[in-house]
Amino acid sequence: MFRFFVRLFLFLLLLVALAGGAAWWWLQTPLQLRQTPVDFRIPAGSSLRAAIGQMQAAGVAVPTWPLLALARLQGAETGIKAGSYSLNAGTTPLQLLDKLVRGKVTQGELVLIEGWTFRQWRQRLDAHPDLSHDSAGLPEAELARRLGLPGERLDGWLFPDTYLFDKHSSDLELLARARRAQQQRLDAEWAVRATNLPYRSPQEALVMASIVEKETGREADRSLVAAVFVNRLRLGMRLQTDPSVIYGLGERFDGNLRKDDLLTDTPYNTYTRAGLPPTPIAMPGLASLRAALHPASSDALYFVARGDGSSEFSRTLEEHNRAVNRYQRGKRP
Structure with a gap:
């Protein structure tokens, strides 16, 4: 009888050793992939079991129970991170679980440019291969409603930046x-704005920032450009800014702004209408927003492009006309 129990014990010990060896072999053996790399996404709130299902559907040959048991053994069953993942050939179960726990997700990148309109932004969004295009077919007014915007346009209300995101x-x-990023910056800058500005609301400041954004890309000129338009508002002068006229023309604008365009009245024609346009005309960056809320101390009422990216600022119409003759018509005084 004693020999029987010894033999049984040795047999069981052998089974444990074999099982342990098999488990160790499985942990160190690369997973079979349908193709390489395999991309999959784990939605927020997914359990490990659900995540395994997502991986299996994407083409990762990972068995459910062994990976669940490994996660429980390591206390990682509820510690996986949502996001998009990419697996390459040679990934073992241990490496896979480590990737899920650490949240080593794959990311896409999208650069959204200052001064662009939403129509331009949307073309870039729609063409990006790493995004899920859930906005496709939705009118801009519906998008504005979903984003909680006060009007039917997105122009001005989205912050230009480089955005990283989980693929898909x-x-x-x-x-x-x-x-949210634009609203946060607008709120922060509005809270510390200069005194006695001619804006009745943060939205009007955003409109001004969009005009500044379109009028100059030169950092040193932004606050001076803002000062010109703020001075004009204070005096009741019309802003007479070409970018707002172009915005009002929409798709009718062919790249050439004509005299007839300046005389054609639209809500955005600042030659025919006093005050600010009704909405922003582009996406302003932080520098233009700050310029609109902290204009330079200047009594200039006019400016003209010098042709090198900078502007010449003038206090009187006579000075401005001389500057126009010099920089736009090539006439020397």
Whole structure:
């Protein structure tokens, strides 16, 4: 009887050793992939079991129970991170679980440019291969409603920046991030704005920032450009800014602004209408927003492009006409 129990014990010990060896072999053996790399996404709130299902559907030959047991053994069953992942050939179960726990997700990148309109932004969004295009077919007014905007346009309300995102995430999520980022910056700058500005609301400051953004890309000139338009508002002068006229023309603008365009009345024609346009005309960056809320101390009422990216500022119409003759018509005084 004693020999029987000894033999049984040795047999069981052998089974444990074999099982342990098999488990160790499985942990160190690369997973089979349908193709390489395999991309998959784990939605927020997913359990490990659900995540395994996502991986299996994408083409990762990972068995459910062994990976669950490994996660429980390491206390990682509830510690996986949501996001987009990419697996290459040679990935073992141990490496896979480590990737899920550490949240080593794959990311896409999208650069949204200052001074662009939403129509231009949307073309870039729609063409991006790493986004899920959930906004496709939705009118701009519906997008504005979903983002909680006061009007039917997105222009001005999205912050230009370089955005990193989980691959295959929704373009609606990216738009919401850009919307929140712009609102946060607008609120922060409005709270510390200069005194006696002719804006009745943060939205009007955003409109001014969009005009500054379109009028100059030169850092040193932004606050001076803002000062010209602020001075004009204070005096009741018309802003007479070409970018707002162009915005009002929409798709009718062919790249050549004509005299008839300046005389054609639209809500955005600042030659025919006093005050600010009704909405922003582009996406302003932080520098233009700050310029609009902290204009330079200047009594200039006019400016003209010098042709090198900078502007010449004038206090009187006579000075301005001389500057126009010099820099636009090539006439020397």
